[in-house]
Amino acid sequence: xxxxxxxxxxxxxxxxxxxxxxxxxxxxxxxxxxxxxxxxxxxxxxxxxxxxxxxxxxxxxxxxxxxxxxxxxxxxxxxxxxxxxxxxxxxxxxxxxxxxxxxxxxxxxxxxxxxxxxxxxxxxxxxxxxxxxxxxxx
Amino acid sequence: xxxxxxxxxxxxxxxxxxxxxxxxxxxxxxxxxxxxxxxxxxxxxxxxxxxxxxxxxxxxxxxxxxxxxxxxxxxxxxxxxxxxxxxxxxxxxxxxxxxxxxxxxxxxxxxxxxxxxxxxxxxxxxxxxxxxxxxxxxxxxxxxxxxxxxxxxxxxxxxxxxxxxxxxxxxxxxxxxxxxxxxxxxxxxxxxxxxxxxxxxxxxxxxxxxxxxxxxxxxxxxxxxxxxxxxxxxxxxxxxxxxxxxxxxxxxxxxxxxxxxxxxxxxxxxxxxxxxxxxxxxxxxxxxxxxxxxxxxxxxxxxxxxxxxxxxxxxxxxxxxxxxxxxxxxxxxxxxxxxxxxxxxxxxxxxxxxxxxxxxxxxxxxxxxxxxxxxxxxxxxxxxxxxxxxxxxxxxxxxxxxxxxxxxxxxxxxxxxxx
Numbered sequence: 437x438x439x440x441x442x443x444x445x446x447x448x449x450x451x452x453x454x455x456x457x458x459x460x461x462x463x464x465x466x467x468x469x470x471x472x473x474x475x476x477x478x479x480x481x482x483x484x485x486x487x488x489x490x491x492x493x494x495x496x497x498x499x500x501x502x503x504x505x506x507x508x509x510x511x512x513x514x515x516x517x518x519x520x521x522x523x524x525x526x527x528x529x530x531x532x533x534x535x536x537x538x539x540x541x542x543x544x545x546x547x548x549x550x551x552x553x554x555x556x557x558x559x560x561x562x563x564x565x566x567x568x569x570x571x572x573x574x
Numbered sequence: 575x576x577x578x579x580x581x582x583x584x585x586x587x588x589x590x591x592x593x594x595x596x597x598x599x600x601x602x603x604x605x606x607x608x609x610x611x612x613x614x615x616x617x618x619x620x621x622x623x624x625x626x627x628x629x630x631x632x633x634x635x636x637x638x639x640x641x642x643x644x645x646x647x648x649x650x651x652x653x654x655x656x657x658x659x660x661x662x663x664x665x666x667x668x669x670x671x672x673x674x675x676x677x678x679x680x681x682x683x684x685x686x687x688x689x690x691x692x693x694x695x696x697x698x699x700x701x702x703x704x705x706x707x708x709x710x711x712x713x714x715x716x717x718x719x720x721x722x723x724x725x726x727x728x729x730x731x732x733x734x735x736x737x738x739x740x741x742x743x744x745x746x747x748x749x750x751x752x753x754x755x756x757x758x759x760x761x762x763x764x765x766x767x768x769x770x771x772x773x774x775x776x777x778x779x780x781x782x783x784x785x786x787x788x789x790x791x792x793x794x795x796x797x798x799x800x801x802x803x804x805x806x807x808x809x810x811x812x813x814x815x816x817x818x819x820x821x822x823x824x825x826x827x828x829x830x831x832x833x834x835x836x837x838x839x840x841x842x843x844x845x846x847x848x849x850x851x852x853x854x855x856x857x858x859x860x861x862x863x864x865x866x867x868x869x870x871x872x873x874x875x876x877x878x879x880x881x882x883x884x885x886x887x888x889x890x891x892x893x894x895x896x897x898x899x900x901x902x903x904x905x906x907x908x909x910x911x912x913x914x915x916x917x918x919x920x921x922x923x924x925x926x927x928x929x930x931x932x933x934x935x936x937x938x939x940x941x942x943x944x945x946x947x948x949x950x951x952x953x954x955x956x957x958x959x960x961x962x963x964x965x966x967x968x969x970x971x972x973x974x975x976x977x978x979x980x981x982x983x984x985x986x987x988x989x990x991x992x993x
Contacts, residue, residue, distance in 0.1 A: 457638030478642075483768065520954040 444566075447490060448559040456484040465556040466534060473555075483558070493565045502547060503561055504531055514546030532557050575767050576753045579822040579829040580984070582661025582815030584653035584763075585927060588624035588808050588914050592656055596914075596924070597931040601960045605913035607791045607806050612645075612769045613686070617783050620783045622791040623769040624808035624915030638718075641707045644682045647717040648710075648809035650765030651722045654721045661815040661827060663759060665726035665819045667708025668821070673727035675718045676748040677813070678740025678764035678919040680776040682712035686771055713889050715772035721761060721813075726808075728985075730974040735919075738879075740764045742980035743810060746836030754773075758818045765811030766919035774807060780846055782883060783807065790944035796907035797880035798955045800948040806882040806917030812923020829987040833934050834967075835868065841977035848885040848973070852893030853933075855979045860970060862981035868967055871901040875968040877925035878955075879910025880941065881916055890971065891941050891951045905962060908956040912942040922972035922980065928969035933986040936964045 446467070453463040456473055460511070469475045469528070475483070481497055488494045495503075505513050506527040513524040520528060524546070528535055532552060585592060588606030589599040599606070607624045615621040631640035631648035635655070640648060684692065688708070695702040702990045711718050718731050730751065734744045741764030748762030761933075768777075777783050784804040786793030787880035796802040814833075822829055839861070849855075863870055879890055895902045910928045917924055937960050944957035970982045 456640065457636065478706045478710065485703065485705050 444563060445559050448487070448562055449555060451486045451490060452483055452555055455479055459554055460509070463555060463561070466554050468552055468554050470553070470557065471551045487562060491562060491566060493562060495561065495565065500553070501550065504528065504553065505528065510546070518546050520544045520546050520549065533558065578749050578752045578833045578939055579817045579819045579827070579987070580814050580831050580833050581714035581810070581817045581822050581829055582659070582663070582928065583830065583927065583930065584656030584660065584810065585810065585812045585923065586626055586629055586649040586652050587810035587812070587917065587924060588626055588751065591626065591629050591652070591947050593660070593927060597927055600910055600913060601935075601937050602941045603913065603940050603959060605792050605795070605942060607794055607915055609680070609788070609791060610769065610774070613771045614632065615771075615774065618774055619778050620785055621772055621788050622794055622806060623720045623774070624806055625769055627811055641715070642710050642720070644711045644746045644767070646679060646719070646765045646767035646811065647711070647964055649767065650677065650717050650813065651724065652982060653719055653765065653811040653813040654725070654761050654857050657761060657813045657815040658739075659746065660727050663725070663815060667825075668758055670694055670726050670728040672729050672756075673725070673749050673758040674729035674731065674748070675722045675727055676735065676744045676751065676760055676762045677718045677721070677745040678734040679714050679717060680735065680766055680768065680919055681714045683770060683772055684712060697741045705897040709927060715764065719861040721862065725761070726923060727759070727761065731913045733767070737973035737974035737976060738765070738916065738921055738978070739972040739978040740766075740919035740922070740979040741926075742970060742982055743838060745814060745816070745833065745922065745926065745982055746838060746980055747977050749833050749836050751806065751966065752816055752818050760816045760901065761813055762816050763811065763813035763923045764917070764920035766917060767809035768918050769807050769809045777807060782846070784882060795882050795915055796921025797878070797882040797912050797941055798948060798951050799882075799892070799944050800946045802882045802884060802948070804883050805917035806990035808917040810910075810914075810917045811918050812857065812917075812920050812927060814867060814923070830930050830967065831987055832985045833860040833982065833986045835864070835983035836981070837865055838978070838980040841979065843977055845921065845977070846975050848889035850889060850892070852889055852896050853979070854977065855893040855897045855971065855973055858979035858981040859893065859928040859971065862969065862983045863897075866967075866982060866985065868985070873898070873967050873969050874963065874965040875929065875938055876907045877928045877968060877970045877972045878907050878909045879921070879971040882909070882911060887948070887951060890911045890973070895952060904954060904964050905954065906938045906956050906961055907953045908939055908941045909937055910993065912944070922982070925970040925972065926982070926984065929984050932965040933984065936962055938963055
């Protein structure tokens with residue numbers, strides 16, 4: 437079981453490295469895709485395209501924000517100051533658990549959340565989709 | 575009126591993957607035409623081209639960049655890099671809003687294998703999924719935007735699409751952007767790679783390509799020869815760094831030459847025929863000379879469009895005679911396409927390298943393969959070997975299917991220093 441988990445993580449990291457033309461050791465699990473690895477939206481599309489080909493799991497770019505926000509509408513996810521709300525933060529910790537030890541709830545701007553999305557978070561997303569869809573062709 | 579200096583040149587051509595190598599081979603008369611390698615042409619009527627050799631986009635530009643670039647775009651980015659480096663223009667140097675890009679190219683094409691897959695999916699009613707890098711590779715405007723971002727040029731970006739006159743139009747429009755005070759610096763030139771199955775097929779069907787030279791590719795491009803029968807497709811990119819004259823001097827830049835004049839016209843004649851009377855090319859050359867504040871008898875060297883098609887070379891010769899009158903006989907006229915083939919959108923860039931080299935060194939690149947002159951074409955075409963002659967002013971021609979004509983005048987920086 438551990439073997440499969442590691443294998444999936446390695447595959448996701450290889451895909452990210454390939455799409456961003458990075459050396460394998462540059463793609464570490466807690467690197468953020470946008471801020472640390474410099475991905476642009478076209479690179480995210482590329483990564484998702486490669487994930488689809490590799491795992492048979494189709495994730496649209498537009499779904500990424502929905503996944504992170506867990507279906508919470510924008511006006512409830514952010515408060516009046518455009519900071520992530522308490523409800524929003526509870527959701528964020530489910531999909532981006534690294535934020536637990538990081539910035540406090542009130543310090544995260546709602547529109548900066550995607551910048552904190554890491555390679556590990558992406559791996560978790562792929563795993564959750566694979567789990568939902570059952571084993572898919574690769 | 576503001577004057578414009580050329581302070582950097584970059585090139586990837588069938589003669590070499592930088593400007594110096596390209597120039598050296600132009601002067602040496604060593605061409606770059608060989609059997610087509612970009613696709614399997616064994617069933618095609620024409621199986622030769624002038625191709626870029628040993629260019630590794632991933633190594634030269636980085637893997638991440640190279641993935642998003644078509645073959646032609648890779649040449650363009652590399653040529654722009656060389657021009658910026660040669661001119662020593664730094665990203666922090668001056669206002670980014672006053673640095674523009676003006677490049678000529680051709681809209682990208684899908685690879686044949688890619689098209690087959692697309693056709694199958696679309697015909698079967700399936701949505702075709704493709705990597706985004708593949709999608710942006712087909713976009714013409716992406717190339718110049720990519721170059722602009724790479725060098726922090728945030729001023730106007732203009733994309734030109736006038737086929738074989740492209741680079742001359744782009745450089746001419748770049749000249750205007752500086753004169754208008756809109757830009758201090760403009761990266762201008764052209765890039766193309768029409769050595770594809772689609773273009774070899776298309777130009778063959780138009781009867782434009784030199785045919786029957788498969789056993790002796792080096793002899794295929796024969797501008798101004800009695801036995802010329804078409805042009806040879808080439809590929810590559812040439813990009814110049816144009817700069818406001820005063821700014822270039824103020825920062826102590828090396829000025830290769832003054833870009834002094836530009837003229838452009840349309841024949842408004844047939845689509846692929848050159849007008850026998852010289853057509854709009856006459857007016858384009860006159861406008862460029864006038865724009866440079868020069869006179870025809872001050873021009874020493876005409877870098878001809880000289881494709882090697884029966885029609886172009888006859889029409890261009892008539893036009894040159896009409897513009898220069900008695901002085902036509904005193905001109906040196908040569909065609910780099912005899913060595914490089916036809917770089918289509920980048921063709922005028924190669925001609926500019928010939929002009930700038932001649933201004934700098936006093937050596938005029940030859941028209942190779944010109945052993946049997948056409949008696950009707952009686953100018954001094956500098957046959958076979960380079961000619962030593964001091965050049966102060968040169969005129970560059972570029973003409974296109976569709977009838978576009980563009981001419982540029984470049985003048986030695988020595989002359990420019992007089993006032």
